[in-house]
Amino acid sequence: MAEVLLSQVQKRFGAVQVIHGIDLHIHDGEFVALVGPSGCGKSTLLRMIAGLETVTHGRIHIGGRDVTDLDPKDRDIAMVFQNYALYPHMTVAANMGFSLEHRGRPKAEIAERVRWAADILGLAQLLDRYPRQLSGGQRQRVAMGRAIVRNPQVFLFDEPLSNLDAKLRIVMRGEIKGLHQRLKTTTVYVTHDQVEAMTMADRIVVLNAGKVEQAGSPLDLFDRPANQFVAGFIGSPAMNFIRGRCTSDGFETAGARVPIAPAALMQEWREVILGIRPEHFEISTASEGVATQVLLVEPLGSETQLTLQLGDTQVIALFHERLTVAPGDMLHVRPKPGAVHMFEPATGIRMESRPLIPS
Numbered sequence: 001m002a003e004v005l006l007s008q009v010q011k012r013f014g015a016v017q018v019i020h021g022i023d024l025h026i027h028d029g030e031f032v033a034l035v036g037p038s039g040c041g042k043s044t045l046l047r048m049i050a051g052l053e054t055v056t057h058g059r060i061h062i063g064g065r066d067v068t069d070l071d072p073k074d075r076d077i078a079m080v081f082q083n084y085a086l087y088p089h090m091t092v093a094a095n096m097g098f099s100l101e102h103r104g105r106p107k108a109e110i111a112e113r114v115r116w117a118a119d120i121l122g123l124a125q126l127l128d129r130y131p132r133q134l135s136g137g138q139r140q141r142v143a144m145g146r147a148i149v150r151n152p153q154v155f156l157f158d159e160p161l162s163n164l165d166a167k168l169r170i171v172m173r174g175e176i177k178g179l180h181q182r183l184k185t186t187t188v189y190v191t192h193d194q195v196e197a198m199t200m201a202d203r204i205v206v207l208n209a210g211k212v213e214q215a216g217s218p219l220d221l222f223d224r225p226a227n228q229f230v231a232g233f234i235g236s237p238a239m240n241f242i243r244g245r246c247t248s249d250g251f252e253t254a255g256a257r258v259p260i261a262p263a264a265l266m267q268e269w270r271e272v273i274l275g276i277r278p279e280h281f282e283i284s285t286a287s288e289g290v291a292t293q294v295l296l297v298e299p300l301g302s303e304t305q306l307t308l309q310l311g312d313t314q315v316i317a318l319f320h321e322r323l324t325v326a327p328g329d330m331l332h333v334r335p336k337p338g339a340v341h342m343f344e345p346a347t348g349i350r351m352e353s354r355p356l357i358p359s
């Protein structure tokens with residue numbers, strides 16, 4: 001069993017507390033993505049799991065063992081960094097075999113493990129090359145090869161794809177996910193890219209300022225964000241937020257009234273923040289929708305992204321079709337049924353909708 005258990009983990013650098021008591025249970029074989037804005041403590045948390053950073057308070061267990069005070073080399077983990085950190089004077093094969101050699105494994109075993117990893121990663125033809133003779137994607141693969149040859153209990157990735165161009169990132173994303181499906185090694189993957197987290201992870205942990213905002217499956221977080229922070233962080237383009245209040249038949253914001261199915265409404269006259277994802281607007285008739293003015297039209301080929309003035313608020317709306325609209329046009333839109341979120345203005349916490357008339 002190689003589950004990873006964090007109990008009340010805290011980290012202080014001098015007087016500055018950057019991780020505030022995190023509890024997290026990562027299951028054996030699970031792929032967990034840690035996401036959050038820059039500086040929220042993702043790398044620090046990962047480095048504590050790896051043993052590259054001391055733990056100020058709390059305990060870390062890997063595979064049932066308390067590793068809090070163990071050296072990185074004794075934790076049976078392998079870490080892949082953003083900058084690969086390959087040895088430039090060593091061939092691909094030597095880079096991949098280095099950690100096994102360092103541990104004094106027999107030459108035949110090293111050669112066999114390197115060949116096995118090279119086959120999995122499509123590096124078999126490149127074993128005699130030096131890092132400078134490789135493309136970015138190939139270097140990234142070597143860095144992963146170096147991690148998998150040891151067959152560790154846990155893989156730790158810190159933004160491994162951020163140095164690659166957008167296209168290659170998508171290819172490598174698929175490769176890492178495929179690798180996890182084959183090896184089923186427990187994986188903790190740090191990224192600030194929520195799309196990467198959504199597409200790769202079994203479970204996403206959203207961090208903000210050293211605290212867990214929410215942990216759940218990608219679709220859980222997308223469909224039922226626990227608060228405004230998670231709602232704004234997961235999903236691209238980001239969710240729109242409109243401040244206003246519920247009325248008996250809709251939602252009123254400065255300068256506009258948004259029609260919403262009664263079932264989604266809160267207690268009448270309650271102040272709320274309404275959340276609508278860009279793809280959850282639909283074009284409607286004048287009587288059923290809210291009038292908006294088109295500010296910006298961005299055709300994306302298969303989709304059209306519009307910036308709309310809705311009352312006092314600017315919102316982004318994404319339509320999976322080509323629209324013939326131009327800046328200045330008036331457009332009536334409404335939220336799709338069941339697709340709105342409500343958050344409490346003071347705390348940003350999700351509000352559960354209750355039918356106005358209890359059944």
Ligand SMILES: Nc1ncnc2c1ncn2[C@@H]1O[C@H](COP(=O)(O)OP(=O)(O)OP(=O)(O)O)[C@@H](O)[C@H]1O
Pocket residue numbers: 013018036037038039040041042043044045192
């Ligand atoms: N060695 C250190 N000494 C002092 N402060 C540090 C140290 N390492 C990190 N920090 C601080 O801890 C906080 C968290 O940093 P961390 O690198 O974990 O963030 P991150 O979420 O990985 O950000 P990014 O997405 O930019 O990589 C930051 O405010 C950072 O300045």
Ligand SMILES: [Mg+2]
Pocket residue numbers: 042043044
């Ligand atoms: Mg980082």
